[in-house]
Amino acid sequence: MLLKLRAGEKLYLNGAVIKVERKSTLELLNDATFLLEAHVIQPEEANTPLRQLYFVLQTQLMEREASPLALRMFIDMSAASRAAFGGGPVSDGLRGADDLVESGRIFEAMKTLRGLFPLEAELMKDKASANAA
Incomplete structure (x- = not known):
């Protein structure tokens, strides 16, 4: 699964919070639980x-x-x-x-x-x- 993140965007991945400094694309190669910042309240x-x-x-x-x-x-x-x-x-x-x-x-x-x-x-x-x- 490919995840495209904007500069400064956060990704919540398997309980960890990841923040990218610049526009990035991440590829998840196995089953993972994640939420994009836009989906978090x-x-x-x-x-x-x-x-x-x-x-x-x-x-x-x-x-x-x-x-x-x-x-x-x-x-x-x-x-x-x-x-x-x-x-x-x-x-x-x-x-x-x-x-x-x-x-x-x-x-x-x-x-x-x-x-x-x-x-x-x-x-x-x-x-x-x-x-x-």
Whole structure:
């Protein structure tokens, strides 16, 4: 797998943080767990239920020691989030993310959650508008 990084960009590879000084291309010759800087959210950005779930999965990929605890947290938080959102596309997406996590496809589950962020924002905006009325 080829990874193209911009100058100053960070790569999170098997728990290590790698920063390149100039534009670089890395070739991974074996199976590795990695996240590009663009896919990483900071703790203060985990300010909604779906972003918190994303952060938990991110932690699972980045910190191997935390992986079993992060998986348990994801399962519990996902179930609570599905219940809070009720039916609809967000709950359906969460079920899809659960299935991906169960099959070990963490990065794909994170991608699914990122795709749900706009729906969550819209639902939260609608709820805030209804509460203000």
